[in-house]
Amino acid sequence: MVSNCIRVLCADDHPLILDGVARLLEREPDMVLVAEASNGVEAVKAFEQYRPNVSLIDLQMPELNGVQVIQNIRHIDPRARCVVLTTYRGDVQASRAFKAGAVGYLLKTMLRKELTQTIRNVNAGLRHVPPEIACEMTKYYSADELSPREIEVLKSIAGGRSNKIVADRLDISEDTVKGHMRNILAKLNANDRLDAVLIAMRRGILDG
Numbered sequence: 001m002v003s004n005c006i007r008v009l010c011a012d013d014h015p016l017i018l019d020g021v022a023r024l025l026e027r028e029p030d031m032v033l034v035a036e037a038s039n040g041v042e043a044v045k046a047f048e049q050y051r052p053n054v055s056l057i058d059l060q061m062p063e064l065n066g067v068q069v070i071q072n073i074r075h076i077d078p079r080a081r082c083v084v085l086t087t088y089r090g091d092v093q094a095s096r097a098f099k100a101g102a103v104g105y106l107l108k109t110m111l112r113k114e115l116t117q118t119i120r121n122v123n124a125g126l127r128h129v130p131p132e133i134a135c136e137m138t139k140y141y142s143a144d145e146l147s148p149r150e151i152e153v154l155k156s157i158a159g160g161r162s163n164k165i166v167a168d169r170l171d172i173s174e175d176t177v178k179g180h181m182r183n184i185l186a187k188l189n190a191n192d193r194l195d196a197v198l199i200a201m202r203r204g205i206l207d208g
Contacts, residue, residue: 004030005030006030006031006032006120006123007032007034007050007051007052007054008021008025008031008032008052008053008055008056008119009033009035009036009046009047009050009052009054009056010035010036010037010085011036011042011043011046011057011058011066011069012037012056012061012085013039013058013060013061017058017085017111018036021056021111021115022036024111024115024116025116028116030120031116031119034050034052035047035050035052038062039062039064040061040062040063040065040068040069041064042063043061043064043073044069044072044073044076047073047077047080048076051077053123054083054119054122054123055081055082055083056082056083056085056119057069057070057073057082057083057085058084058085058086059086066084066086066097067096070082070084070100070101070102071100071101073101074100074101081123082101082104083102083103083118083122083128084104085108085111086105086106086107086108087108087109092203092204094129094133094204103128104121104127104128105129105130106130107133114128114130145187146187146188146200149180150183150187151200151205151206152170153166153170153177153180154184154197154200154205154206156170157193157197158197158200158201158206163177163178181193184196188200
């Protein structure tokens with residue numbers, strides 16, 4: 001191992017992903033996997049202990065999610081280079097990750113083809129965003145975001161609850177629920193309640 005190897009941390013709660021990343025990095029003479037973590041808390045501790053050059057962070061992990069992990073890591077070292085590993089194509093998920101300080105976003109289906117070059121690029125100070133993710137972010141960049149209350153209403157609707165039940169749960173009137181739904185449909189350009197839920201899940205507004 002040469003002294004100027006790129007030091008990599010991989011945090012993911014799926015053993016197959018950890019194993020796959022380890023195998024890919026074993027073949028590269030200019031990088032080394034210095035630590036692995038299977039939950040968010042372990043990831044932050046591993047970063048603090050090993051101070052990797054590049055951290056690969058899964059969005060969905062126990063204890064702390066990927067966005068929280070990136071926030072914690074960037075608090076420890078504002079120069080940290082974090083790449084999100086995810087199955088999500090949602091533009092909202094991507095936006096949250098980049099707002100937290102991520103400099104790369106990599107779909108797990110792209111690992112074999114793009115992982116090592118992404119690590120090199122990010123380590124060199126570049127950003128990495130797959131074209132399809134960039135397209136989604138651009139497509140919805142100017143769209144109105146749902147308010148916290150609208151997200152709350154949509155989450156309740158997603159559970160198959162009627163307007164009356166949603167109103168009772170949130171301690172608001174049925175008319176208020178209907179008003180929120182009108183706004184939600186307009187903002188998401190959705191045809192109906194089910195369409196709104198599906199769009200919100202696809203974009204990462206609601207977790208699947």
